[in-house]
Amino acid sequence: MEYLIKGKIYVDNNFQEGFLLVKNKKFVEIFLGKERPNYPIIDYKNCYLLPGFIDSHIHLLELGLLNIFPDLSSISSLNDLFDVIAETKRNLSFFPFLIFFNFDLEKIKEKRYPKRKELDKIVDKKTLIISQRDGHTTILNTYGLIKIFEKNVVSGMELDAYKEPTGVLRGEANELVHKYYKKNLPRDIKILAFQEAEKVAMKNGITTLCAMVGEEEDNSYEILLESLNSFKIDIIIFPQIKDINKVKNLGLKRIGGCILIDGSLSSYTAALSQPYEDNPNTRGILYFSDEELYNFLKKANDENLQTALHAIGDRAIEQVVNTYEKFLKDNSLRHRIEHCEVLNNQLIKKIKKLNLIISCQPAFEYYWGGENKLYEKRLGKRIKFTNPYRSLLNENIILVGGSDAPITPPNPLLGIYSALNHPNEKERINLKEAVNLFTKNAAYGIFLENKIGEIKKDYEADLVVLESLPIDNYDIKIKAVIKKGEIIWQGD
Ligand SMILES: [Zn+2]
Ligand SMILES: [Zn+2]
Incomplete structure (x- = not known):
């Protein structure tokens, strides 16, 4: 089916009123101004039509998990953190372990990491992983420490005055934790995480993304590769091996x-x-x-x-x-x-x-x-x-x-x-x-x-439709996201 999309089109680095003729998943013609042929029209009145966004760097598995587990980025006290962990433990009991991302020490009023023993009081029979916002520090409970490190001391493991691990891990020890959970996450949960991540990306106007996935002992890139056809947006795999x-x-x-x-x-x-x-x-x-x-x-x-x-x-x-x-x-x-x-x-x-x-x-x-x-x-x-x-x-x-x-x-x-x-x-x-x-x-x-990446004749009809432009703020309503001529997400 052929149809027109009306709006302020981003062509030649400028916005111009006009119509895009879409056919067979592509832009087949651009009509600037008021003249246009007679086809059905989707009229995005005063909205801006930009090429579908491409995010060049997303950790797809982690993003998916972050949308399955609560995001810690707005947590501002250790008590709030402990409450969130306790609630999640009840809600996601089917998960083999609990993992939280985006812990932000700068925002925590106590200005310290949670202690291993404090975490044990909430979760003691399952591995609990808390990942700092940058992904380069993690905090574990005692169960997790023993499960992952078997009482070995590894470089990057913070030790207390008695040479006991505090649960805070950096450098190599941090790397091992990330390796552990990625390796041990069941295949169906990984696919679920990829799908969750895709939903979030679409809502944000992304029609193509670069997925940074896997590592030496984690074959997530193979799982993603096998399931690529099930996604609406294009995913370009960067295997991290x-x-x-x-x-x-x-x-x-x-x-x-x-x-x-x-x-x-x-x-x-x-x-x-x-x-x-x-x-x-x-x-x-x-x-x-x-x-x-x-x-x-x-x-x-x-x-x-x-x-x-x-x-x-x-x-x-x-x-x-x-x-x-x-x-x-x-x-x-x-x-x-x-x-x-x-x-x-x-x-x-x-x-x-x-x-x-x-x-x-x-x-x-x-x-x-x-x-x-x-x-x-x-x-x-x-x-x-x-x-x-x-x-x-x-x-x-x-x-x-x-x-x-x-x-x-x-x-x-x-x-x-x-x-x-x-x-x-x-x-x-x-x-x-x-x-x-x-x-x-x-x-x-x-x-x-x-x-x-451009609105151009014979390019794929990927679009993001914006009510305004992200100049003075970025909290902008996305009216629709279109991938290969099909509306894949619609705002209200
Ligand atoms: Zn990265
Ligand atoms: Zn990086």
């Missing part, structure tokens, strides 16, 4: 996602060239040796795989860039650096020269940028160089936008708003540039720029 042969055998064209080069700023594990402002004893952690990283990237490149690596601190980014410098001629495979938060002019020049893609999450600045927030606490004066979008675009570096959900909500409107309102005024970008992060550029980041 280092096994190049396995990825090739599955027929995937890319490898990586949050393959960790370093950790995070909030957990003091992002690798910085200079010590942390509020913890001068550390400069963070590098997870790869130079040689390991070279071998991995070189082989992936030789095998024609696009790669994506998590690098936050300038020392980690430098390691990635220096490694590519050893062999990369052009970047025809469109290798990406995910996050890439702490930069400097020299690194920007090198990234430009190598033509690497930066996969950024502007909402990080919304939550952590500016005065007295996380970036300033950890970095001091170096906040001048966090997420310098203006400087990067001035060098014509390609930036693709994402949320890193569930670290920040999978909401491109928040992403666009955050890029426009960067706390560092010098690094603000304009509306069309910010929209492009989540549309055109994001499509380029997955080799789909000739198919999606």
Whole structure:
């Protein structure tokens, strides 16, 4: 069936009144102005029609679980936390363990983590996992500690004065917890989580997303791959493993996602060239040796795989860039650096020269940028160089936008708003540039720029219909989300 969609259409980086003719899942013609052929019309009166949003970085399993388990991001006291855990234990008794995301120590009035023994009072016969907002610290109850670590002490495990684990885990110990639950989660629960995540993405105007899934002992990427046809939106799989042969055998064209080069700023594990402002004893952690990283990237490149690596601190980014410098001629495979938060002019020049893609999450600045927030606490004066979008675009570096959900909500409107309102005024970008992060550029980041990301003749009819634009606020009503010509979500 052919039909027209009426509204203010985003074409050639501008909004113009007109009609889109949709047929066979595609835009077949664009009529700007009032003239149009005689077809049925869906009239989105004064609404804005943008290309369907593309989120370049979502942890699909975790996002799904976050929508099955309560989100802790608004919890502001330990008592409230304990109440939420107790209630969930009653409601989700069929789950093999309990897992909560987005615990935010900055928001907790007691300014401390819950103690293992406090957690034991609520949950003592099941593993209880609490993950900090950045995903780089977890807290376990005693049952969970024994189940996962069998009384072994592992690097990153915080110990009390009696050398007993407090339940707070960072670095390697934190990694092991994440590995444990992903490995042990039953297949049907994983699929349920993917479906939940898709629903949330759709509601937020996302019609295509990059799913960062799995790791060495967690084959979630295979489960997702097998069930890809059951989703309404397009999901591009980034398998977070280092096994190049396995990825090739599955027929995937890319490898990586949050393959960790370093950790995070909030957990003091992002690798910085200079010590942390509020913890001068550390400069963070590098997870790869130079040689390991070279071998991995070189082989992936030789095998024609696009790669994506998590690098936050300038020392980690430098390691990635220096490694590519050893062999990369052009970047025809469109290798990406995910996050890439702490930069400097020299690194920007090198990234430009190598033509690497930066996969950024502007909402990080919304939550952590500016005065007295996380970036300033950890970095001091170096906040001048966090997420310098203006400087990067001035060098014509390609930036693709994402949320890193569930670290920040999978909401491109928040992403666009955050890029426009960067706390560092010098690094603000304009509306069309910010929209492009989540549309055109994001499509380029997955080799789909000739198919999606723009409202153009013969492009797939993916649209998000907005009542207004996310300039002064991001709480904007989404009227409808259209994927390949079909309305997949409708606001009231
Ligand atoms: Zn990451
Ligand atoms: Zn991530």
